[in-house]
Amino acid sequence: MFKILKYxxxxxxxxxxxxxxxxxxxxxxxxxxxxNNNVSKAIITLLNVIIVLTPLIGTxxxxxxxxxxREFTELLLAQPLQRKQIFMGQYLGVAISLSLSLVLxxxxxxxxxGIFQSAAIFDxxxxxxxxxxxxxxxxxxxxxxxxxxENKIKGFGYxxxxxxxxxxxxxxxxxxxxxVLNDYPLDKMALFATMFNPIDLSRILILLKLDISALLGxxxxxxxxxxxxNLGLVISLCMLTLWVLLxxxxxxxxIKKKDF
Amino acid sequence: MFYKxxxxxxxxxxxxVASTIKVCKTCHQTTISSAIDLAQKGDTILIYKGxxxxxxxxxxxxxxxxxVDNPIIDGENKETIFTFKTDNFSVQNLTIIxxxxxxxxxxxxxxxxxSNHFLIINNTFKNVFFGLLIEKSHFGNIVNNIIxxxxxxxxxxxxxxxxxxxxxxxxxxxxxxxxxxxxxFEFVKNSIISENISKNNVRYxxxxxxxxxxxxxxxxFENNGAGVAVMFSKHIKMYxxxxxxxxxxxxxxxxxxxxxxxxxxxxxxxxxxxxxNIEGSTRINYTHNTFLRNGWAIKVRGAxxxxxxxxxxxxYNAFDLSYNSNINSNLxxxxxxxxxxxxxLDKNGIGDVPxxxxxxxxxxxxxxxxxxxLLRSLFVDIINFSEKVSxxxxxxxxxxxxxxxxxxx
Amino acid sequence: MIEIKxxxxxxxxLTVLDxxxxxxxxxGIFAILGPNGSGKTTLIKSILxxxxxxxxxxxxxxxxxxxxxxxxxDINYLPQIANFPSNLTVxxxxxxxxxxxxxxxxxxxxxxxxxxxxxxxxxxxxxxxGTKQKVNIVLTFMFDSNIIILDEPTTGLDPISLIxxxxxxxxxxxxxxxxxxxxxxMSLVEEIADEIVFLLDGKIYFKGSxxxxxxxxxxxxxxxxxxxxxxx
Numbered sequence: 001m002f003k004i005l006k007y008x009x010x011x012x013x014x015x016x017x018x019x020x021x022x023x024x025x026x027x028x029x030x031x032x033x034x035x036n037n038n039v040s041k042a043i044i045t046l047l048n049v050i051i052v053l054t055p056l057i058g059t060x061x062x063x064x065x066x067x068x069x070r071e072f073t074e075l076l077l078a079q080p081l082q083r084k085q086i087f088m089g090q091y092l093g094v095a096i097s098l099s100l101s102l103v104l105x106x107x108x109x110x111x112x113x114g115i116f117q118s119a120a121i122f123d124x125x126x127x128x129x130x131x132x133x134x135x136x137x138x139x140x141x142x143x144x145x146x147x148x149x150e151n152k153i154k155g156f157g158y159x160x161x162x163x164x165x166x167x168x169x170x171x172x173x174x175x176x177x178x179x180v181l182n183d184y185p186l187d188k189m190a191l192f193a194t195m196f197n198p199i200d201l202s203r204i205l206i207l208l209k210l211d212i213s214a215l216l217g218x219x220x221x222x223x224x225x226x227x228x229x230n231l232g233l234v235i236s237l238c239m240l241t242l243w244v245l246l247x248x249x250x251x252x253x254x255i256k257k258k259d260f
Numbered sequence: 261m262f263y264k265x266x267x268x269x270x271x272x273x274x275x276x277v278a279s280t281i282k283v284c285k286t287c288h289q290t291t292i293s294s295a296i297d298l299a300q301k302g303d304t305i306l307i308y309k310g311x312x313x314x315x316x317x318x319x320x321x322x323x324x325x326x327x328v329d330n331p332i333i334d335g336e337n338k339e340t341i342f343t344f345k346t347d348n349f350s351v352q353n354l355t356i357i358x359x360x361x362x363x364x365x366x367x368x369x370x371x372x373x374x375s376n377h378f379l380i381i382n383n384t385f386k387n388v389f390f391g392l393l394i395e396k397s398h399f400g401n402i403v404n405n406i407i408x409x410x411x412x413x414x415x416x417x418x419x420x421x422x423x424x425x426x427x428x429x430x431x432x433x434x435x436x437x438x439x440x441x442x443x444x445f446e447f448v449k450n451s452i453i454s455e456n457i458s459k460n461n462v463r464y465x466x467x468x469x470x471x472x473x474x475x476x477x478x479x480x481f482e483n484n485g486a487g488v489a490v491m492f493s494k495h496i497k498m499y500x501x502x503x504x505x506x507x508x509x510x511x512x513x514x515x516x517x518x519x520x521x522x523x524x525x526x527x528x529x530x531x532x533x534x535x536x537n538i539e540g541s542t543r544i545n546y547t548h549n550t551f552l553r554n555g556w557a558i559k560v561r562g563a564x565x566x567x568x569x570x571x572x573x574x575x576y577n578a579f580d581l582s583y584n585s586n587i588n589s590n591l592x593x594x595x596x597x598x599x600x601x602x603x604x605l606d607k608n609g610i611g612d613v614p615x616x617x618x619x620x621x622x623x624x625x626x627x628x629x630x631x632x633x634l635l636r637s638l639f640v641d642i643i644n645f646s647e648k649v650s651x652x653x654x655x656x657x658x659x660x661x662x663x664x665x666x667x668x669x
Numbered sequence: 670m671i672e673i674k675x676x677x678x679x680x681x682x683l684t685v686l687d688x689x690x691x692x693x694x695x696x697g698i699f700a701i702l703g704p705n706g707s708g709k710t711t712l713i714k715s716i717l718x719x720x721x722x723x724x725x726x727x728x729x730x731x732x733x734x735x736x737x738x739x740x741x742x743d744i745n746y747l748p749q750i751a752n753f754p755s756n757l758t759v760x761x762x763x764x765x766x767x768x769x770x771x772x773x774x775x776x777x778x779x780x781x782x783x784x785x786x787x788x789x790x791x792x793x794x795x796x797x798x799g800t801k802q803k804v805n806i807v808l809t810f811m812f813d814s815n816i817i818i819l820d821e822p823t824t825g826l827d828p829i830s831l832i833x834x835x836x837x838x839x840x841x842x843x844x845x846x847x848x849x850x851x852x853x854x855m856s857l858v859e860e861i862a863d864e865i866v867f868l869l870d871g872k873i874y875f876k877g878s879x880x881x882x883x884x885x886x887x888x889x890x891x892x893x894x895x896x897x898x899x900x901x
Contacts, residue, residue, distance in 0.1 A: 007754070007765050014756040040553065040576045041598060044636075052638050071752030075808075077719045079769045080742035171639035178631050179624065186630040194633055203637055211635060214555025214578035216507045217533045218629045224509075259680070259720040 004076065004089025005096075012065070012097040021057060021098065025105025033113045039120045046106070046127055047210065051203050054134040056163050058098060062142030063159045065094050067152045074260055083255045087143075091251065095139045099132040106131075123209050130202040133240045137198045138163070140247035147254045170197050187220035195235075198243045205236045284308035292317060292333070299323055307331040307354065318343045327353035327383075335359050335369070340393075343371045350379040359388040361416055368393040368418070369407075372400065380405060390418035391439065396425045404433040411439050411462045419444040419467075420458070423451075431456060441467040442484065445474070454478050464489050465506075476501055487512040487532060490519060497523045504530045512537040513554065519544060528552065534559050535577070538567070547571050548668060556582050556622070565589045573668050574598060574617070578635055581617040581658075584626060588655040592617065596664040604665045615663040618654040620647035670694055670847050671716065671816065676725035678711055678871075685711045686722065687871035698838065698848045700858040702895065703868035709851045710749070712868065713818055716849075717746055729816070742770060747809040749820040752801075755794025759785065759804055762793060766808050776811040782833055783807065799825040810837055817841055819850045823857060835861060855892045867898055874898060 012018055028049065032042035069090065076086045106128065115121050142159045149155035174193050178186055194200045207215060208227060215227045226232040281295045281303055282288070289295040292314055295305045301321045309329035315338045323346075330353070335341040337360040342351070356369040368390035372378060374397060381403045385391045391407035394400060402421060411417030420436035422444045423429060429451040435458075436442035442458030445451075445468035454477040458465035465481030466488045468474070473495045480502040481488050487506035490496070496519065503513030513532035516522075519541040527549045529535035535554035538544075539561040550573040551557035557577040558569075567590040574580045575598045594610075602613035621640045625632050634640050647654060671693045678686040685708045693699055701709050714720040716727060718738065726733050734740045753762055767774045780786060783803040788796060796804070802825045809817070819838075823831055838861055842848060852858060858865065858879070865882055867875035875882060875898060879891060888894040 003765075003769055007757075011754040011756045044576055047636060048638075048641070051636075069754060071748070071750055072754050074719065074748055075753070075766075076769070078717050078741060078744070078746035078748065079766065080739055080771070081769060082738045168639050168642070171634055171637045175624070175631055175634055175639060178634075179628050182628050186628070190630040190633045200633075200637065203635075204633060207635060211553075211555065211578045213505075213507055213531050213533045213553065214635060215632060216511075217509060217555045218632050219509045220630070223630075228507075257721055260714065 001085040001089045001092075004081070004086055005092045006089075008065075008069075008090045008093025009097050012093055013100070017061070018097055018101055022101040022105045025102055026108060029106045029109030033109050039113075039115075039118055043120060043123050043127065043210065047203070047206050050102075050127055050131045050134070051199055051206075052167055054102065054131050055138040055167060055199055058095075058135045058138030059142040059159045059163045061094055061098055062139035063146045063155055065090070066143055066146035067155065070260075077260055084252055087251055087255050088248075091139060091143055091248070095136045098135045098139065102131045102135065103128055123206075126206055126209050130205055130240075133244065134198065134202055136244045137240070137247065140244060140251065143251055144247050144254065147251065147258060166197050166199050171200065174200075185220070187218070187222045191222065191226055195239050198240065201236055201239055201243070205233070205240070208232050208236070278302040278304065280304045280306060282306045282308065283312075285310055296323070302348075307333075315339050315341045316343075317341060318345065319349065320345050322346050322348035324350045325352070325354070326350075327355070330355055332357060337361075338367075339365070340367045340371050341369050343373065344375050344378065345373050347376045348378065349375065350381070351383060352379075353382050355384040355386070356388070357386040359390070361389045361418075363416070366390050366393060366418060366422075368422075371395070372397050375400070379403070385409075388418070388439075390422055391420045391436070392422065394421075394423045394426050394429070397429075398426060399428045400426070401430045402432070402434060403430070405435075407434065407436045407439065409438045414440055414463050417462055420461070423448045427451065430454075437461065441465075442481070444468065445471040447471060449473050451475075452477070456480075457482070459483050461485065466490075468493060472496070475499070480504065481506075481513075483507075486510055487515060489515040489517070491515075491517040492519075493522075494520045495522070498525070498527060499523070500526045502528045502530070503532060503535070504528075506532040508533055515539075516541045516544070524549060529554055529557065537561065538564050540564065542566055544568075545570070549573070550668075551575065551577055551580070553577060555579065558582070560584070560590070567591070568593075570594050571664075571668055572596070575667070579619060579622040579625075582622045582626060583618050583655060583658065586655050588658045592658070592660040593662050594664060595660050596667050597660065598667075600663045600665075602663065609665050611663040611665055615660045616648055616651065616654065616658065617660060618658055619644045620653055623653045670696070670730065672728040672731075673712075673716075674726050674728070676712075676715060676722050676727065678708075678715065678720060678722045685871050686715070689725070689872060691866065691873055691876070693847055693849070696842070696845045696847050697863035698842050698850060698861050699864050699866055700862035701849055701851045701866045701868065702858065703874075704899065707868040708871045709868055710820060713746075713820060713849065713851065717741065717744065717818065742772060743814045744816045744818060745809045745812055745814045747805055747817075747819040747822050749824070753793040753804070756792060758790050758792055759796070760789040762804065763808065763811070767811070770812060772812055772814075774811040775813075776807055779807040779811055779837075782837075783830060799827060799830070802826055803830060806834060806837075810841070815846055817846055817848045819848065819852075821852055822850065823852065823854055855895065859891045867895070869899070 304324040311332045315335040371393045385407040407420040417440040419441040420439040425447045427449040437460045441464045442461045448471040459482035465484035475497045482504040513529040513535040516538045522544045530552040533555045535557045540563040602611035673691040676689040886894040886897040
């Protein structure tokens with residue numbers, strides 16, 4: 001698996017798109033920190049970028065890499081290698097190279113700015129961790145979609161639709177149902193619904209650090225336990241891990257039966 | 261210096277006859293109560309190092325009580341330890357511990373009753389029920405004391421510095437933590453409260469009612485159960501105070517209720533659930549305050565008229581402003597809003613596009629509090645944007661027409 | 670060597686292999702022929718484990734290889750379309766495939782045979798189709814394996830390279846290897862194949878030498894013989 005990972009990874013880090021992605025984060029980091037000169041503002045802007053863009057890029061890269069390397073995958077399949085090794089290697093190659101673009105792209109400007117001397121180091125660290133989680137989750141989901149759709153256009157379509165669903169539509173339905181069901185106790189439902197969307201989950205995880213003062217404004221005891229203690233942090237991180245493991249598990253199930 | 265010369269000046273007429281009484285294990289006087297009995301008007305009692313178990317001391321003559329080498333007065337968790345019913349006294353350098361908790365009487369380390377011109381300075385109070393209880397007294401100075409306790413619930417704890425029906429007090433440089441209310445005023449006038457630090461108290465860091473014409477400067481109120489509450493008072497001034505880290509459902513940096521004609525200037529509200537909560541407050545000027553990373557920078561609950569918000573910084577709050585009514589008669593101008601995205605073509609430092617500080621989402625959260633979990637989600641940004649373009653739910657005239665382009669330093 | 674028993678495979682509702690029985694007991698060159706969609710590629714891919722059959726078994730040296738993977742160390746495969754990761758260079762790809770297989774490889778002779786030296790440090794994305802096919806051939810023949818499977822090996826090759834390929838195939842046969850080839854070029858079949866397997870509708874329609882096919886169909890020309898098979 002590590003051989004495949006190594007090759008996928010070295011293939012990807014030399015691709016133009018990885019550079020574009022890396023340079024994008026690099027520029028964003030520099031502009032936010034050195035032009036605006038404000039860590040708080042930078043962190044909030046990054047939150048918005050990371051929870052929207054990282055899933056989108058992860059999705060597109062995942063689908064693109066799968067379809068583009070189909071013939072190469074066939075070449076690998078004819079080698080004495082287990083299918084699992086091949087696909088896990090490729091998956092990790094994509095997810096790790098994307099995460100590296102994120103970590104280095106944002107890390108370099110932040111380190112140069114002196115983040116290690118700043119109190120915002122935890123906020124920043126959490127942003128990076130969440131960004132990496134989102135990469136791993138959305139590459140895995142998009143790999144699932146690609147594996148189930150031989151047709152490239154269809155696969156792309158479903159993948160973008162999935163992103164749109166989780167990034168925007170889910171929250172819309174969520175918000176409307178909370179407003180409509182206003183008369184019922186909703187705190188459990190609100191937290192529950194958050195758990196089922198990795199983007200919401202990541203957002204909450206960052207809010208726990210960034211906007212805890214606002215989150216604690218709500219009366220419910222469930223909220224208080226969740227946000228006021230480390231419970232929220234632990235549960236959210238566990239759920240995010242689950243969000244990585246489930247699609248990865250399904251990839252492994254799917255490839256056992258798949259014809260190439 | 262000021263306080264010392266003040267006291268000397270007060271005591272000057274008596275100085276010629278005053279004597280000094282020493283209290284220690286090997287002195288003539290081994291107890292504080294015998295020293296008090298012995299002392300004449302204007303005498304000085306020096307209490308030397310050691311632990312003195314005593315309580316229920318009542319002083320009815322002007323005395324100066326000074327601790328030497330940190331003597332400890334242990335009230336053994338019983339009643340009030342010192343009661344002063346005299347003018348012109350002073351208490352310095354004592355450590356007073358263990359005041360008993362009672363549900364019927366307000367036991368305190370020091371009770372001052374109907375006294376004028378006194379000084380309580382450099383004392384340490386530990387494990388007290390009430391720290392200082394000042395009733396119907398005037399022209400007192402309470403300086404550089406440290407008051408700590410272990411309050412857990414509101415019902416079985418007392419206040420740190422509690423003033424009732426008093427005036428012309430100076431409360432300066434005290435540190436109060438672990439009580440019910442750090443500083444509590446009721447019917448207190450013409451007093452100055454400055455440079456105190458009140459934190460980790462169960463209820464309010466500062467709490468006052470019916471207290472007009474007071475000035476609050478350079479105080480820090482941090483991580484108190486419900487922040488600072490200010491009610492039913494007129495003509496108060498609050499300058500350069502810090503309201504920090506007050507988290508919780510009913511927790512405010514500063515709660516104003518029925519306040520008229522106040523000046524609130526140069527204060528910092530940082531990371532509170534609600535920075536400033538105002539209700540029924542009128543003719544208040546808010547200038548040069550900084551609201552940094554609060555849940556709600558300002559919550560306006562209604563019946564607030566003719567308030568002016570000018571030259572304040574609103575920085576990275578989840579919500580800058582929340583309004584529960586559709587009518588607005590308050591003025592917002594020349595503030596800096598970190599969320600402002602307008603431009604300044606004529607380079608006069610003022611944005612060319614007005615800023616709307618109330619977001620649709622803040623309206624939704626008011627209606628359905630659980631929706632707070634969707635804070636900063638893309639969908640919420642989208643609906644906020646649409647409301648910004650064509651306001652439906654938020655007051656139409658609630659606008660800062662002259663938002664600043666740069667943060668006010 | 671290779672035994673295939675009662676192999677079934679369908680894609681959605683389309684049955685491609687329908688109870689196929691086949692064995693390649695000896696060494697030599699076997700041409701797998703049949704019209705488009707007759708199941709040639711599916712058969713090859715089943716042997717390689719790339720397609721998962723619904724029923725039946727495939728034995729190589731009497732061991733069932735379905736869901737196994739180590740056996741592929743003894744199979745060389747030339748895929749139909751050579752498309753490689755475009756950011757890798759030729760030499761990197763060769764090194765990589767060598768790295769993936771736990772057996773010695775001799776690529777240098779093949780590289781000089783196909784005159785690939787100038788391309789070694791070029792990225793695969795910048796190569797022409799023919800050059801890619803040459804790289805593909807190098808990757809296939811650089812290992813010493815008992816089974817060699819070639820899917821349309823001549824695609825995009827110039828005449829000189831074609832001659833060189835035929836020489837290599839011949840050499841491998843002489844070493845006692847089993848070669849399975851699918852192609853549409855009948856002259857190639859006639860020139861090198863020892864036996865023909867003719868697939869139609871997922872079943873073996875004919876298996877035997879070219880001579881016996883000609884005899885059976887009473888045609889002198891292979892192309893006509895095949896056409897004859899199809900018409901009947």
